[in-house]
Amino acid sequence: MFKILFISKQAEEVREIIRELGARNFICDQIAPDENVDVEIADTAPDIVILVVENPAAASSIIRIIKELRRERPIPALALIPKEFMISGEIPLAVEDFAIKPCEAEEIALRVERILKGTYAVESKDLIRCGDLLIDLSRREVTLGGKTLSLTFKEYELLRFLAANSGRVFTREVLLNKIWGYDYYGGDRTVDVHIRRLRAKIEWGKHAFIETVRGVGYRFTPPSVPSVLE
Numbered sequence: 001m002f003k004i005l006f007i008s009k010q011a012e013e014v015r016e017i018i019r020e021l022g023a024r025n026f027i028c029d030q031i032a033p034d035e036n037v038d039v040e041i042a043d044t045a046p047d048i049v050i051l052v053v054e055n056p057a058a059a060s061s062i063i064r065i066i067k068e069l070r071r072e073r074p075i076p077a078l079a080l081i082p083k084e085f086m087i088s089g090e091i092p093l094a095v096e097d098f099a100i101k102p103c104e105a106e107e108i109a110l111r112v113e114r115i116l117k118g119t120y121a122v123e124s125k126d127l128i129r130c131g132d133l134l135i136d137l138s139r140r141e142v143t144l145g146g147k148t149l150s151l152t153f154k155e156y157e158l159l160r161f162l163a164a165n166s167g168r169v170f171t172r173e174v175l176l177n178k179i180w181g182y183d184y185y186g187g188d189r190t191v192d193v194h195i196r197r198l199r200a201k202i203e204w205g206k207h208a209f210i211e212t213v214r215g216v217g218y219r220f221t222p223p224s225v226p227s228v229l230e
Contacts, residue, residue, distance in 0.1 A: 002116055005046035006030040007037065007062060009054055017050075020105035021112065025138075033058055038065045041075070045178050048115055049077045050108070051095070063094060072174050074165065076119045078111055128163050130220075133202060133209060135163055144202055154179060155198045158191075162210065162220035171217040191218075 004026050006014050011030055018028045031040045033054070041049065049066060053059040059079065066075050079098040096115050099108060128135040132145045140156060142149045151159065157179050162170070170178075172188040180190065195218055199210055211221045 002047040003027045003029070003045065004048050004050060004112065005041065005044050006050045006052065007033050008050075008052035009033065010052070013052060014050070016105045017103065017108045020109050024109055024113075026112070033062060037062055038069070041065065041069060042177075045181075046075065048112060048119070049075060050080065050112070051077055052080045052101075053082065067094070073170060073178070074119050074168065076115045078108070078115060080108075128160075130163055130166070130209065132207065133163075135160060142202075144207065149201050151198070151201060154194055155201070158194055159198055159202070162218065166220045169213045169216050169219040175217065 004021060006018065006028065008014050008030060009032055014030060018030070021028050029044050029046070031037065031044070033051075051059060051062055063077065066077055069075055077095040079095045080101050080103055081098050083100050096119070097111050099111060126136070126138050128137065134143045136142070137160065142151055142156065142159065158175065161175070161178055172191040175191045176188060195210060195212075202209055209220055211219050213219055
């Protein structure tokens with residue numbers, strides 16, 4: 001499942017959008033645009049940020065923070081902007097997409113799905129196919145060459161994240177924070193152990209999916225570009 005972080009002062013303003021996204025199996029969190037927003041974004045580790053703009057200067061500051069965090073992993077952003085700011089030309093924000101408030105919940109959900117498709121090369125939240133490897137996100141099931149694999153919860157989450165971000169290199173620290181969370185006290189070796197166990201289950205014969213990038217971390221390199229089935 002993809003995780004969405006709303007940055008908004010008013011929980012009521014985004015309630016309908018969160019309800020619509022929840023019905024589409026997205027996980028939604030909401031924080032206020034305060035001085036700790038950089039820590040909050042890092043701790044939440046969202047797949048996409050939805051910024052509800054109230055003040056142009058504050059919004060620009062948050063976008064700069066997101067750009068800094070993008071050095072470690074992709075964090076696309078969608079801005080919800082008051083009509084009067086657009087008319088006055090006060091919002092030159094560098095975001096993947098924006099919508100004018102008030103917004104229809106269904107419209108925002110469609111924009112989120114389009115951004116995720118472009119960012120993570122995943123066209124839906126149902127199936128990811130990488131050669132003979134098939135990840136069924138709705139059933140949390142992985143098959144290789146038609147054979148169902150037995151993966152632990154963390155092995156599955158690690159594979160799902162890497163496959164959804166095919167071709168991108170992630171450090172051990174980023175993987176540890178994304179899969180285990182920032183409150184996990186284990187070291188980087190936890191990632192290495194799970195990668196080794198995962199490889200033993202999905203890489204045999206001609207199959208090789210996870211590449212070690214020396215001195216950096218790991219990336220998913222399927223035999224072909226991932227395709228997604230409806």
